[in-house]
Amino acid sequence: MHLEISVRKLPLKHTFTIAHQSRDAQETLIVKISEGEMYGLGESTTNPFYGMTAENMAGCLREAAMFLRGKSLRHPNDLWEDTQVFFKGNPFAQCALDMAVWDLYAKSAGKKLYELLKLDPGKIPLTNFTIGIAPIEKMVSKMKEFSWPLYKIKLGTDHDLDIIKELRKHTDAVFRIDANCAWTAEQAIRYSEEMQSLNVEFMEQPLAQRDFEGMKEVYKYSKLPVIADESCMTEEDVDKCHGLFHGINIKLVKAGGITPALRMLEKAKSLGMKTMVGCMTESSVGISAIAHIAPLLDYVDMDGSMLLAKDIAEGVKIYPDHVQFPDRDGIGALLIPN
Template sequence: MELKFELKKLHLKETFSIAYGNYNHRDVLLIELSHQNCKGYGECVAIDYYQINLQSFVLKLKEIQTQIESQKIVHPKDFFKFLSGLNLHSFLLSALDCAYWDLFGKLENKSFLELNNISSKNLVESSITISIGDIEDQINKIQKSEWTQFKVKCKGLNKKDIKKLLQLNESIALDSNASFTDEDCIWLQENKVVEKFSYLEQPRPIDHYKILKKENFANWMADEDCQNIDSLEELIPYYKSINIKLMKCGGITPALEMIKKARNLNYKIMIGCMTESTIGISAGCVLTGLVDYVDLDGANLISNDYAEGNFVKNGKIILSLKPGLGIDLK
């Protein structure tokens, strides 16, 4: 097996504004694993509020390259056990895990869904993100869109804006990126009309969730509070829903285990994304038959996508059904 990697830059179609800041591009690390003329792809992106340093990932890959390349072709779950012993950051672990699933499927000439007996029917539609902005501009974007599911970003709570959003006859979720106060959360979860929001994502900064009450009206969804499978039991009294992102939890392999446990604990589950190319989105798409919500609009927000594979069109998940994760570079 051969490992290659390359730093690239994703350019956003328009400035992406969230509570953490404004972004016009994302740096990305592309991973390629190859064997017998088959190539598998994965990627991870630099997210400042996760303190991601891609240069350190490159140094780590150079350090472990010989170990990776000496591995025999085994089932992806066994390869993940090997990767787990290398002390990798979850973002880098995810890129390698996804690249190997893609490679393994191509070597077996089977799609990820075939390998895991997952149905390609009844896939949940994805939301499209509406950046922070004037509420009238946000509403205008929603009304002009061909998508049917929306995630509206906000910074803090503006009750007048909430009222305007709830008056729309649309499926809308709210994501404050941890910018709500305790008082905001109390008001939201005690206000019955808030049930109209699909979910309210990561209302408070990490570990400040104990003001939340899952039995009240708000469908609180954990994002940064839910990093991996170990988070699930602690969050039960506070969150009804969780956002699984492959880079957060370490890839497809741990995501499958996380979905299974979350189901047993009666969580609603979303597959989410960062700003990613079709490589990252393709990996998320193969799990959309197992969840309740989908937010995989990352590749739709960039202007220089460098890959082809599974994709999202006006919210609908379109699976390539090619071997592996169905990824090819353009």
């Protein structure tokens, strides 16, 4: 197998702000793994908050590339285990490779990925569309620009309740709110009481990543379900989140790819927890991969390509009532020539 790496820029429609960062463009790394004439694509975006750069991801992938050179395609589970040694501390890079391997493996079987996994594409939950932190009038303007029945609202300001109350005046859409670790337990519990009446479906990661004591209180007293994000990055975190959160939001890049994410989903379901997969502003390469496993989920956040001013790929198309898959095997994504 032969591995190629490229780094691309994804320009955003609007400045995207969450509790700990803002950006106008997203850097992303694309992996292409080929065997003969057939190839698979994978993606991972960079992220300064987690220390993931194009340089350190590419370094891991180059080592994996040398290991894979001359070897034949095997099941993605086996290749994930075989190459894990090259990705210690860098799950983002491992995700890009793992996604590409799943794409290639499904293509070699002559199937779309959801067919390979025996999933029903008619059972994909509606994705939310994310509204980043901005002046309230700008957030309202973003909603009006992109009318959608389900919004995720990024919070973490000193006037979060005012934001939700004002946005509610302009739409009947369901809200999900994501504080990205910005609140205290007292705030989360208090906000949940008011947000319950404002058609908010759940709260995502209200407290700091390892504030487990605080989460015990929130889990006990919150009027809304609480979903873990930053607190549930790896397989080992699923058990830790049980009894503190009602569900988990898995990011493929944080987990290390589709392979561990599938195990995490199975574990969460066995514990009676709700399941969600989220995105990290990927192009249609990464978003298409998420869509193929979305029938397993209770909730999904795969709006990354919808936030872009210009996509670098084509793949799934997302509508309020369905997801349209291209008539191509694998994850179905193709890079658009520069």
